Amino acid sequence: MIEKINKAFESRVRLGAMSVLMVNDWMDFNSLKSLLDVTDGNLSSHITALEKLDYIEIRKEFVGKRPKTSYRVTQLGRKAFQDHLKALENLLSGLQ
């Protein structure tokens, strides 16, 4: 069966956030923001979308007095991203 391109990863920000989280365990909001080079609002709306799909989980904690939010991919998210990658590769290799 050929994997389908996942619509959830069509946005550049969501794709980027997932790429970063695939290779990092618990990444905080600000690190993610600076890596992806996006605004707070933009990132948080895409993060919420990924969270609603259960692709990522959220951890909130306090560092001193400041709240810190970190993210991690779930099993489901990992699987979905890998399938998406395979789908991309299949599409591209089919063309050659």
Next chain:
Amino acid sequence: MDNNKHFEQLAEIRSLMEKSSRFISLSGLSGILAGTYALIGAFIARKHIKNSENYLEFIEGYSSIYRTDLTDYQFFIALGFGVMALSLITGFILTRRRARDVQQKIWDKAAWRMLINMAIPMAAGGMFCAILLHHGYIGMVAPATLLFYGLALLNGSKYTLDTIRHLGIAEIALGLIAAFDIGNGLFYWAAGFGVLHILYGARMWWKFERK
């Protein structure tokens, strides 16, 4: 029709995975310069040893520091720190410049992870060398520094360029050889911190920085 978009997606995924998990801005040029400083330092040290009254002890690689004149050690420690400080400053400046080129922050998670993983074996090595000196085993200091430095590089290499891993393995091998050939510590120091840094720095520069 969507092919370009898919290619771009794959490229972007790859680049973000790399950028977020590895510190890729390490400058090869700084390796070349650090190696050069080390060679100059080794040259100065060699001159100093030749003129020293304790020449025989350096050759035999064993001494009791309770007995010998401490000024030699102070001189070598000062020289060592001088070379190290100069290398670190050069490394920092060049790496910052390189970070700008590859659009990575110099101080991000990957850099932090690399440094922490290098610092642990380095600190252990530093203490171990102090203990060796305390017991008067000066001949084992050079092999030990090379070994621990190699292990530190190997450990830090998980979070940076692969070339660092190869440099680490080379330093470990050199350290083991040096451990057999006691009395030629300075030669191995010059080879490990001088020649190897220049060689691998040049390789990194050739692979990543050449324009």
